[in-house]
Amino acid sequence: MRNSRDDGPAALVRLVATGQAESRAELARLSGLAASSVSLRVEQLIEAGLFAEGGAGVSRGGRRPRRLRLARAAGVFLVADLGARHARLAVVDLAGTPLALSDLACDISVGPEPTLTAVVDGLRRLAGEHGLADVPVRGVGVGLPGPVDPATGQVVSPSRMPGWNDFPVREFTAGHAGTPALVENDANLMAVGEHRASWPDLDNVMVIKLGSGIGCGVIVDGRLHRGRGAAGDISHVRIRSEATVDCSCGHPDCLEAHASGAALAASLNAQGIAVETPAQIVDLVTDGVPQATSAVRNAGRLIGDVLTALVNFFNPDALVIGGSLSNAEPLAATIRGAIYERCLPLATRNLRIATSRAGRDASILGAGHLLLDESGEWIDQTLQR
Amino acid sequence: MRNSRDDGPAALVRLVATGQAESRAELARLSGLAASSVSLRVEQLIEAGLFAEGGAGVSRGGRRPRRLRLARAAGVFLVADLGARHARLAVVDLAGTPLALSDLACDISVGPEPTLTAVVDGLRRLAGEHGLADVPVRGVGVGLPGPVDPATGQVVSPSRMPGWNDFPVREFTAGHAGTPALVENDANLMAVGEHRASWPDLDNVMVIKLGSGIGCGVIVDGRLHRGRGAAGDISHVRIRSEATVDCSCGHPDCLEAHASGAALAASLNAQGIAVETPAQIVDLVTDGVPQATSAVRNAGRLIGDVLTALVNFFNPDALVIGGSLSNAEPLAATIRGAIYERCLPLATRNLRIATSRAGRDASILGAGHLLLDESGEWIDQTLQR
DNA sequence: CTCTCTGACTTCGATTTCGAAGGAAGTTGG
DNA sequence: CCAACTTCCTTCGAAATCGAAGTCAGAGAG
Numbered sequence: 001m002r003n004s005r006d007d008g009p010a011a012l013v014r015l016v017a018t019g020q021a022e023s024r025a026e027l028a029r030l031s032g033l034a035a036s037s038v039s040l041r042v043e044q045l046i047e048a049g050l051f052a053e054g055g056a057g058v059s060r061g062g063r064r065p066r067r068l069r070l071a072r073a074a075g076v077f078l079v080a081d082l083g084a085r086h087a088r089l090a091v092v093d094l095a096g097t098p099l100a101l102s103d104l105a106c107d108i109s110v111g112p113e114p115t116l117t118a119v120v121d122g123l124r125r126l127a128g129e130h131g132l133a134d135v136p137v138r139g140v141g142v143g144l145p146g147p148v149d150p151a152t153g154q155v156v157s158p159s160r161m162p163g164w165n166d167f168p169v170r171e172f173t174a175g176h177a178g179t180p181a182l183v184e185n186d187a188n189l190m191a192v193g194e195h196r197a198s199w200p201d202l203d204n205v206m207v208i209k210l211g212s213g214i215g216c217g218v219i220v221d222g223r224l225h226r227g228r229g230a231a232g233d234i235s236h237v238r239i240r241s242e243a244t245v246d247c248s249c250g251h252p253d254c255l256e257a258h259a260s261g262a263a264l265a266a267s268l269n270a271q272g273i274a275v276e277t278p279a280q281i282v283d284l285v286t287d288g289v290p291q292a293t294s295a296v297r298n299a300g301r302l303i304g305d306v307l308t309a310l311v312n313f314f315n316p317d318a319l320v321i322g323g324s325l326s327n328a329e330p331l332a333a334t335i336r337g338a339i340y341e342r343c344l345p346l347a348t349r350n351l352r353i354a355t356s357r358a359g360r361d362a363s364i365l366g367a368g369h370l371l372l373d374e375s376g377e378w379i380d381q382t383l384q385r
Numbered sequence: 386m387r388n389s390r391d392d393g394p395a396a397l398v399r400l401v402a403t404g405q406a407e408s409r410a411e412l413a414r415l416s417g418l419a420a421s422s423v424s425l426r427v428e429q430l431i432e433a434g435l436f437a438e439g440g441a442g443v444s445r446g447g448r449r450p451r452r453l454r455l456a457r458a459a460g461v462f463l464v465a466d467l468g469a470r471h472a473r474l475a476v477v478d479l480a481g482t483p484l485a486l487s488d489l490a491c492d493i494s495v496g497p498e499p500t501l502t503a504v505v506d507g508l509r510r511l512a513g514e515h516g517l518a519d520v521p522v523r524g525v526g527v528g529l530p531g532p533v534d535p536a537t538g539q540v541v542s543p544s545r546m547p548g549w550n551d552f553p554v555r556e557f558t559a560g561h562a563g564t565p566a567l568v569e570n571d572a573n574l575m576a577v578g579e580h581r582a583s584w585p586d587l588d589n590v591m592v593i594k595l596g597s598g599i600g601c602g603v604i605v606d607g608r609l610h611r612g613r614g615a616a617g618d619i620s621h622v623r624i625r626s627e628a629t630v631d632c633s634c635g636h637p638d639c640l641e642a643h644a645s646g647a648a649l650a651a652s653l654n655a656q657g658i659a660v661e662t663p664a665q666i667v668d669l670v671t672d673g674v675p676q677a678t679s680a681v682r683n684a685g686r687l688i689g690d691v692l693t694a695l696v697n698f699f700n701p702d703a704l705v706i707g708g709s710l711s712n713a714e715p716l717a718a719t720i721r722g723a724i725y726e727r728c729l730p731l732a733t734r735n736l737r738i739a740t741s742r743a744g745r746d747a748s749i750l751g752a753g754h755l756l757l758d759e760s761g762e763w764i765d766q767t768l769q770r
Numbered sequence: 771c772t773c774t775c776t777g778a779c780t781t782c783g784a785t786t787t788c789g790a791a792g793g794a795a796g797t798t799g800g
Numbered sequence: 801c802c803a804a805c806t807t808c809c810t811t812c813g814a815a816a817t818c819g820a821a822g823t824c825a826g827a828g829a830g
Binding site: 147156157204216218220221223225226227228229230231232233234236237238240249251305306308309310312313314315316317342344345346347349350 | 542605608615621
């Protein structure tokens with residue numbers, strides 16, 4: 001696990017927030033600083049109201065450590081994970097742990113300004129309802145179902161977000177909330193959340209999000225790989241198939257056109273089985289409806305074939321299958337089988353394939369972690385008073 | 386461009402060696418250290434014999450800088466790029482610039498010990514012949530046409546290196562040469578060399594090596610991505626094709642079985658055209674032999690199709706086409722066309738596709754750079770006297 | 771040629787960080 | 801209960817680093 005993106009006091013805050021360190025001694029070991037320097041800085045962090053001392057810890061054969069934790073006044077992050085017709089809102093502490101959760105119905109197609117205004121207002125209300133109005137908000141995180149340019153914080157050519165193209169989401173959100181803002185693709189957030197929560201010691205992880213669409217986030221060397229904003233796209237790879245289906249992107253036989261939740265639903269509807277959401281597909285599979293199982297198996301084979309090439313190329317330590325469709329067991333099983341059958345032994349030798357452990361709030365978690373990673377600035381400022 | 390993998394004096398040596406800094410002032414700007422600290426450390430580096438002052442530089446409107454360069458006594462690296470029947474040997478300075486080059490006929494299939502012994506001895510002889518016997522050797526780099534486990538420096542399940550499986554190449558080489566050793570896959574070395582020499586400011590770069598086989602090296606966030614040693618493999622991806630060809634790996638229709646130089650040669654031989662090496666194929670194409678051109682075009686289309694998925698997924702800033710086959714112009718043109726046609730606009734928007742600029746010694750260059758990156762230890766030691 | 775401006779170093783006191791030593795507060799084993 | 805460790809944390813002088821001011825050496829303008 002890579003730590004210390006930068007150093008300075010923020011590194012100490014990160015270590016405590018993520019639970020890696022609970023005492024001055026652990027901070028010294030993990031940060032590489034001298035014990036005396038750690039003591040000094042911790043003193044300052046306590047004075048600034050970011051850390052608090054929380055009684056004595058468990059002895060490891062000597063004097064008991066004086067346990068450190070984040071002070072309540074250290075602050076919170078406001079986080080929203082937007083879907084097409086729905087947003088998941090959360091107030092999380094600096095560690096990313098949700099303190100309050102709620103759901104908000106909101107149609108993303110009404111455009112960015114009303115959507116983002118409603119989301120930020122909803123977040124503030126949520127914080128107030130849980131008695132957190134007096135706690136400083138250190139940042140806002142927004143997950144979106146489309147590509148985000150990391151340089152500008154703008155959405156770029158999203159396929160299912162009419163009116164959002166080139167809208168400066170980060171700027172607008174930061175302005176409206178009055179805090180720093182983080183804007184990121186939802187699959188990327190999920191990848192970060194899954195990685196930090198479940199596989200913190202692995203350096204290279206791929207997370208695929210199977211829902212209505214097909215998304216993918218990539219952790220390289222412990223950090224999110226963004227590329228120019230398009231990284232992780234696997235949905236428009238051309239697949240080998242008998243029937244030809246045209247994709248919304250204009251090319252024939254994209255993976256998404258054959259194997260996404262939306263494609264599966266369309267295919268089942270054509271067979272006279274009424275479904276709308278991925279969750280309903282999962283239910284059908286669980287109920288043993290043969291057409292559903294067969295469709296899901298077929299999708300798994302297609303997805304597995306595509307992943308084969310990517311696993312050989314990227315050689316990850318783990319491949320995590322998440323998203324609402326991932327609860328359909330035959331799907332994961334088929335993907336797993338395709339990869340083990342067709343990939344190089346060298347690439348699968350140390351590869352773990354697992355379904356999501358962090359669950360549906362993985363994205364929330366990931367946003368918290370990314371916001372913490374970018375917290376160097378305000379931490380430094382808070383200390384200088 | 387990412388610098389300062391670590392800090393300390395090694396960072397300054399790197400900046401001077403790579404030509405990024407030529408004066409104390411530039412070192413201060415690029416390293417982030419205070420000017421006074423830089424002056425102090427430079428003093429020590431000069432005393433230790435690593436740096437030398439080389440007259441006055443060009444004024445930028447004020448006092449002229451006192452130009453810094455690597456001292457001759459700073460040392461050299463010995464580097465070898467091994468192919469199946471041939472090794473390219475070089476003595477390079479710390480900047481990676483070749484001071485002496487030679488070719489050595491050696492059959493890799495006689496096994497690791499005799500091969501590596503001959504290579505290291507050849508390197509020492511080469512240094513001696515060029516009057517470099519008195520200059521300290523700071524490291525040995527070896528490029529191999531097979532997967533290398535970065536953790537152990539062992540070759541792992543190579544397909545064309547009988548007798549090398551699990552052999553501790555790094556350990557043996559370091560022992561025989563009496564210096565630190567670096568062992569790396571040849572395509573990876575080529576990727577590093579190409580990146581540092583031609584595209585130092587781009588963070589994410591893919592380099593494919595088209596020769597008898599098909600290799601690929603990946604630079605992520607300015608650093609070589611190794612994965613567990615298999616990263617960058619693109620040769621065993623299944624392709625869509627009419628005829629079925631079985632690959633040596635046991636699966637049908639791998640890219641390598643259809644589009645590698647060896648596959649092209651076999652196909653041309655079957656048509657009654659005698660060729661052996663990739664260079665001869667390039668000659669045929671240049672001469673306008675229609676069967677050769679057609680075969681190369683077909684290979685380009687297949688390779689392009691595979692790269693399409695990887696470019697969408699990885700979203701690199703540049704894709705570099707290298708290796709001896711890359712001189713066949715229709716090949717690169719076809720690959721380029723396939724990618725621009727089929728990739729997401731978002732992924733190709735900022736993508737540069739180019740043929741190799743560093744040429745056939747890119748691997749040598751890359752080895753030099755990687756050895757320099759790992760030079761922190763001996764630099765620190767040299768300073769402490 | 772002189773005067774001013776700019777950039778390249780140096781000098782030197784202030785600050786930060788280190789690390790060895792020591793005190794505090796436990797555990798373990800007789 | 802006591803002596804011998806261990807671990808946690810602080811103290812304090814030494815060392816490294818910084819940064820503001822000063823010096824040096826050129827360019828460019830008048």
